[in-house]
Amino acid sequence: MKAKFVCRLSSVFCLAVALAASAADVKYQDFKWEKDTLVPFGATTTVTLECPDPAAAKWLASHYKEWYGDAAPKVVAGATGLKVDGGDEAYAASTDADGVKIAANTLAGVRWASYTLRQLAIAKRSTFKTDGYLLPKLTTKDRPHLAFRAVHLCCFPETRIQQIERAIRLAALMKFNYAIIEPWGMYKSEKHPWWPWPNAYLTKAEVKRLVAIGKDIGITLIPQVNCYGHASSARGCTIKHCTLDIHPEYEPLYEPGGWCWCISNPETQRVLRELIAEIHEDFGNPPFFHIGCDEAFGAQSCPECVKTPHAELAIRHFNGLAEFLKSRGARAMMWHDMLLEKSDRRWDGFIKFGRKDAPSILDGLSKDIVICDWQYWDKTKGKDGKDWPTISHFAEKGFSVAGCPWTNYKAMMPMANHLVKINGFGFVETTWHHLRGKDWENMYKHGAHAAWGSPVSHDVSFQRSLRLVGNDMKVTDYLDTGYLSNQIPPGWWAH
Ligand SMILES: [Zn+2]
Numbered sequence: 034m035k036a037k038f039v040c041r042l043s044s045v046f047c048l049a050v051a052l053a054a055s056a057a058d059v060k061y062q063d064f065k066w067e068k069d070t071l072v073p074f075g076a077t078t079t080v081t082l083e084c085p086d087p088a089a090a091k092w093l094a095s096h097y098k099e100w101y102g103d104a105a106p107k108v109v110a111g112a113t114g115l116k117v118d119g120g121d122e123a124y125a126a127s128t129d130a131d132g133v134k135i136a137a138n139t140l141a142g143v144r145w146a147s148y149t150l151r152q153l154a155i156a157k158r159s160t161f162k163t164d165g166y167l168l169p170k171l172t173t174k175d176r177p178h179l180a181f182r183a184v185h186l187c188c189f190p191e192t193r194i195q196q197i198e199r200a201i202r203l204a205a206l207m208k209f210n211y212a213i214i215e216p217w218g219m220y221k222s223e224k225h226p227w228w229p230w231p232n233a234y235l236t237k238a239e240v241k242r243l244v245a246i247g248k249d250i251g252i253t254l255i256p257q258v259n260c261y262g263h264a265s266s267a268r269g270c271t272i273k274h275c276t277l278d279i280h281p282e283y284e285p286l287y288e289p290g291g292w293c294w295c296i297s298n299p300e301t302q303r304v305l306r307e308l309i310a311e312i313h314e315d316f317g318n319p320p321f322f323h324i325g326c327d328e329a330f331g332a333q334s335c336p337e338c339v340k341t342p343h344a345e346l347a348i349r350h351f352n353g354l355a356e357f358l359k360s361r362g363a364r365a366m367m368w369h370d371m372l373l374e375k376s377d378r379r380w381d382g383f384i385k386f387g388r389k390d391a392p393s394i395l396d397g398l399s400k401d402i403v404i405c406d407w408q409y410w411d412k413t414k415g416k417d418g419k420d421w422p423t424i425s426h427f428a429e430k431g432f433s434v435a436g437c438p439w440t441n442y443k444a445m446m447p448m449a450n451h452l453v454k455i456n457g458f459g460f461v462e463t464t465w466h467h468l469r470g471k472d473w474e475n476m477y478k479h480g481a482h483a484a485w486g487s488p489v490s491h492d493v494s495f496q497r498s499l500r501l502v503g504n505d506m507k508v509t510d511y512l513d514t515g516y517l518s519n520q521i522p523p524g525w526w527a528h
Pocket residue numbers: 287288294295296297298333334335336337338339
């Protein structure tokens with residue numbers, strides 16, 4: 034089956050795979066350190082920065098002040114003698130007794146270099162309070178595997194906004210450059226106040242604050258609105274619905290039961306466009322917008338939708354949203370599962386929920402849409418294209434495709450390597466309701482490593498990195514420390 038599939042690939046695509054394969058084998062990162070040779074890093078240290086962007090030196094100096102206070106090293110622009118490989122995000126750095134050198138082509142590269150060093154800096158020893166830092170002696174040059182490296186974060190009603198902020202800041206420190214934010218009924222729309230839960234915490238002011246933080250630290254926030262399935266904005270296992278449980282008068286916008294939007298109703302398209310426009314603007318009009326569209330079970334079940342072929346309805350709905358986003362300067366992203374026919378044996382062992390008409394929907398889908406192929410099983414691991422047939426399928430059809438793992442840690446690096454080989458769009462680490470405890474640590478560590486192509490931390494604990502971002506936020510609440518809110522379940526002593 035797999036051999037047959039490969040034979041069907043066009044010769045142009047095969048050539049692209051062959052050319053890209055040699056590039057994927059290049060080891061980007063060259064990290065050499067003398068772990069036990071420590072050099073001072075403090076107010077008397079000079080950091081020489083070589084970067085064509087004049088804003089970079091200012092950014093670095095202001096962040097050193099934020100991170101190190103009175104012990105902030107001095108930043109001077111100048112030649113470093115370091116060689117930086119091509120690419121906007123590439124960087125090189127060195128530390129020794131004479132000081133620190135950083136070279137990069139853009140501010141993005143400067144950020145990643147500074148995060149590598151920040152993770153490694155420890156407080157100088159033998160004092161009561163911190164009075165300067167120490168860095169290991171090292172030289173490194175680095176650039177990422179994939180240009181688009183995202184985490185997908187869920188703002189559940191049960192999630193504290195501080196948790197989301199820590200997750201965004203930590204993702205940047207671990208060198209992800211995008212965060213897809215799914216509001217789960219927690220975006221407080223002013224245009225459609227009936228849509229979210231009444232206690233929605235993602236207000237305009239809060240969204241703008243998080244977006245500004247992201248912009249400063251190098252991570253672009255991408256909003257999401259589920260525009261087909263998951264219209265309840267609540268996990269299916271709860272049978273909650275953020276709108277219909279409180280505002281039943283909006284029933285015509287949804288299929289019976291409320292899990293899917295009613296896509297034959299023109300009011301649905303109007304409402305979704307208005308929500309997208311409002312949210313997109315609040316997020317600073319980023320270049321991408323996720324329209325969800327996974328697990329659309331029970332779609333086309335109302336008396337009006339059944340009058341039109343499902344593929345026709347779906348294509349009109351998806352492409353209409355994509356076209357609207359294009360007019361706003363953004364590309365739509367959507368989950369892949371309804372675009373693969375469930376009974377198609379070629380995808381056995383992979384996630385696929387589509388109806389019989391899935392192939393015709395895919396054929397009619399706008400190529401402007403980025404397909405996010407979520408595959409969550411370690412059994413998909415492999416080293417060549419044959420092991421990722423769904424990703425290859427979408428690429429062969431001419432789509433930009435992102436690979437999206439979850440807690441299938443062993444599959445992450447092979448998936449990322451395959452994406453590089455086929456010149457895939459990028460990598461989206463999904464987290465869902467597992468952004469807690471050891472799962473949080475493993476999703477970020479393995480996901481970042483795979484997306485970057487090499488370690489983003491060097492013998493640095495997740496605990497230390499998480500504490501750094503909490504310190505940046507100046508957290509004082511017990512609940513906002515560690516990777517669990519409580520060490521004993523609340524109410525444990527009540528009975
Ligand atoms: Zn309908």
